[in-house]
Amino acid sequence: MQVAGKVVVVTGGANGIGKALCEAFHRAGAAKVVVADLDLANAEAVAASIDGAAFKCDVGREQDIKHLIEETERRFGPIGLFCSNAGIGGGFDPLSENAGGTSDEPWAKSWAIHVMAHVYAARHLVPKMKARGGGYFLNTISAAGLLSQVGSPAYSTTKHAAVGFAENLAISHRAHGIKVSILCPQGVDTNMLRSIPKGPQSGDGDLSPEQVAQDALKGIEQETFVILPHPQVLDYMRKKTENYDRWIGGMAKIQARMREAYGKT
Numbered sequence: 001m002q003v004a005g006k007v008v009v010v011t012g013g014a015n016g017i018g019k020a021l022c023e024a025f026h027r028a029g030a031a032k033v034v035v036a037d038l039d040l041a042n043a044e045a046v047a048a049s050i051d052g053a054a055f056k057c058d059v060g061r062e063q064d065i066k067h068l069i070e071e072t073e074r075r076f077g078p079i080g081l082f083c084s085n086a087g088i089g090g091g092f093d094p095l096s097e098n099a100g101g102t103s104d105e106p107w108a109k110s111w112a113i114h115v116m117a118h119v120y121a122a123r124h125l126v127p128k129m130k131a132r133g134g135g136y137f138l139n140t141i142s143a144a145g146l147l148s149q150v151g152s153p154a155y156s157t158t159k160h161a162a163v164g165f166a167e168n169l170a171i172s173h174r175a176h177g178i179k180v181s182i183l184c185p186q187g188v189d190t191n192m193l194r195s196i197p198k199g200p201q202s203g204d205g206d207l208s209p210e211q212v213a214q215d216a217l218k219g220i221e222q223e224t225f226v227i228l229p230h231p232q233v234l235d236y237m238r239k240k241t242e243n244y245d246r247w248i249g250g251m252a253k254i255q256a257r258m259r260e261a262y263g264k265t
Helices: 016-027 039-050 062-076 107-132 153-176 192-193 209-222 232-242 244-264
Strands: 005-010 032-037 054-055 079-084 135-140 178-183
Touching: 005 062, 005 178, 016 062, 016 079, 016 135, 032 062, 039 054, 039 244, 054 107, 054 135, 054 232, 062 079, 062 107, 079 107, 107 135, 107 153, 107 178, 135 153, 135 209, 153 178, 178 209, 232 244
Parallel strands: 005 032, 005 079, 032 054, 079 135, 135 178
Antiparallel strands: none
16 A cells, blocks of 8 residues: 555554654655544654644543544544554563562553553444455554563553554455554664663664664555564564474573573662
8 A cells, every 4th residue: 555645543653663653654755644542642743844743642442532533533544554653662671570470550551552452442443444345454563462561461462462453453354454563673772672671572672763763664565564664573483383392491591591680689
């Protein structure tokens, strides 16, 4: 799909990868880029720099997503590309004593933002896209959804679920002309990466948000389902599926090294 001439929505668009996506889509000739974020001030700043529009949006609330979609289409026309990009990095604890955690709160928050936000977008946009013969979803997930995330069961689990939903979205609506891509980077130089403990995602070729956005744009143009800004992730996926037991053992060693390192600090 070519972005030129399309109305594009980007959630989590005020900072990091989302901001870079907004800028990349604008340069590619999007008719209008809508910047949606809880951080309305920064969303407005991004929108002003690209002649876009800004909405305050909590993607974990279905009504916010519904309002974002309806108001965008009322004001600017049919959404051609919806980028469900918002994410959080909470729940990282290399010294956790129990993968199940001690509270539902980080699980519920991660589930709402990393899974249900994608579901809500599809729930309210798929019928519109079907009626006009197609559309495109870009869901920012993470390499953690294909591999895992040492130190954060909630992040890893919900990102895996996001991959599963995206697969079903693509399968269920291919016949309706609806295309789906998932953006799965490892370390990206953003506030979120800097706020979490260093782990396997750190120091393995951290990329700039701008590079990730360019890879996303290229993947959309080629209609690629899995977009991997870090090409080494494909090799890691192959090793995982070739010998799951060996892979689990290797990840457990990484977990042990992290516990030792953080235990000393």
